[in-house]
Amino acid sequence: MTDDLFSPLELRGTEIPNRVMVSPMCQYSCEDRDGLATEWHRTHLGARATGRAGVVMTEATAVEPRGRISPEDLGIWSGEHADALAPITEFIRSQGSVPAIQLAHAGRKASTRRPWEGRGPLQPDEGGWNVVAPSAIPYPGHESPVEVAALSREEIARLVETFADAAGYALDAGFEIAEIHAAHGYLLHEFLSPVANDRDDEYGGSFENRIRFPLEVTAAVRDIWPDDRPLFVRLSGTDWLPDRESWTVEQSARLADRLADAGVDLIDVSSGGIHPDQQLPPSGPNYQVPLAEHVREHTSEDVGIGAVGGITTPEGADALIRNDRADLAIVGREFLRDPQFPLRAARELDALDRIDVPPQYERAF
Numbered sequence: 001m002t003d004d005l006f007s008p009l010e011l012r013g014t015e016i017p018n019r020v021m022v023s024p025m026c027q028y029s030c031e032d033r034d035g036l037a038t039e040w041h042r043t044h045l046g047a048r049a050t051g052r053a054g055v056v057m058t059e060a061t062a063v064e065p066r067g068r069i070s071p072e073d074l075g076i077w078s079g080e081h082a083d084a085l086a087p088i089t090e091f092i093r094s095q096g097s098v099p100a101i102q103l104a105h106a107g108r109k110a111s112t113r114r115p116w117e118g119r120g121p122l123q124p125d126e127g128g129w130n131v132v133a134p135s136a137i138p139y140p141g142h143e144s145p146v147e148v149a150a151l152s153r154e155e156i157a158r159l160v161e162t163f164a165d166a167a168g169y170a171l172d173a174g175f176e177i178a179e180i181h182a183a184h185g186y187l188l189h190e191f192l193s194p195v196a197n198d199r200d201d202e203y204g205g206s207f208e209n210r211i212r213f214p215l216e217v218t219a220a221v222r223d224i225w226p227d228d229r230p231l232f233v234r235l236s237g238t239d240w241l242p243d244r245e246s247w248t249v250e251q252s253a254r255l256a257d258r259l260a261d262a263g264v265d266l267i268d269v270s271s272g273g274i275h276p277d278q279q280l281p282p283s284g285p286n287y288q289v290p291l292a293e294h295v296r297e298h299t300s301e302d303v304g305i306g307a308v309g310g311i312t313t314p315e316g317a318d319a320l321i322r323n324d325r326a327d328l329a330i331v332g333r334e335f336l337r338d339p340q341f342p343l344r345a346a347r348e349l350d351a352l353d354r355i356d357v358p359p360q361y362e363r364a365f
Helices: 039-050 079-094 153-173 187-192 212-224 249-261 289-297 314-322 333-337 341-348 359-364
Strands: 009-011 014-016 020-022 055-062 098-104 131-133 148-150 177-182 231-236 266-270 304-308 328-331
Touching: 020 341, 039 055, 039 079, 055 177, 079 098, 079 153, 098 153, 131 187, 153 177, 153 212, 177 187, 177 212, 187 212, 212 231, 212 249, 231 249, 249 266, 249 289, 266 289, 266 328, 289 304, 314 328, 314 341, 328 333
Parallel strands: 020 055, 020 328, 055 098, 098 177, 131 148, 177 231, 231 266, 266 304, 304 328
Antiparallel strands: 009 014
16 A cells, blocks of 8 residues: 555654654744743644644754854753753644654854844854864854864764763653754764865765764764664755765765664755855755655665655645655645644645544634
């Protein structure tokens, strides 16, 4: 029987009720620059659960303070952070959705203003901080006032432990899926791409060296994450920099196999973010899906694939699953426009008998 958008997906001991996942989307809404979840996060994520997303994932959640994109980003580096997130995961679970968290470190793209305050690097008197990266190469446009420090081997080892500690706090908070963020020009992607990594030690140069740190992080998180709970990794399928040595979709497929061997259950395939000169294709419907398809076709069948980018219609999301292009339809901006996207999809696709409409909303359906 062909799977479709409302087919359950079982990964390890976790059953996802349908194939729609809320893409990690930064909200920049922590009130005291402390990384603690607020009522905004509870309402934002909870609304997507009442809309019956199969997976409701947090924004990029920093594993340490200097790993935040902005001072207003979520964090998961203490028990206090876990306690603030626990009511959110409890509510998501009560609605039949699976709570998930994206573990992240912004690397050289940290310490920036939030979008509606101008983006760009924060000045020291605005609370900015020095950032870390595989190499002392600033993100273009962030050259001043941010100082970029290349991580030492000892600091790399400590960061591996930091990711593992964050996974422990995420478990305490009640999350059932963890995703490691290795995309969009942030720290793990910076190690993967020669655009940001010119190290001459065991963490730079060859493909095997550049994937070393992401694989070490993955192994450390997998050791903490229970065997019956899935682990995802988000990759930038390509840097979109064809005119220079960069990260490519062929390398993404090679890495996906290694991640599967390390216990990763699904590769979330996005793209770009390493350099502003990227040559993005037109961002129309499903514009990144060919990257996910390539990884799927060149990777072990033991790992699932999630597709993201321009998925805006019920028919388009359903077709991704029916045509075996992906295992999860990862929806971003459309969820900002319509928190009840899965319910709308069920109505438009004549599948309301296959989704649990909240009784409070039944009169609308």
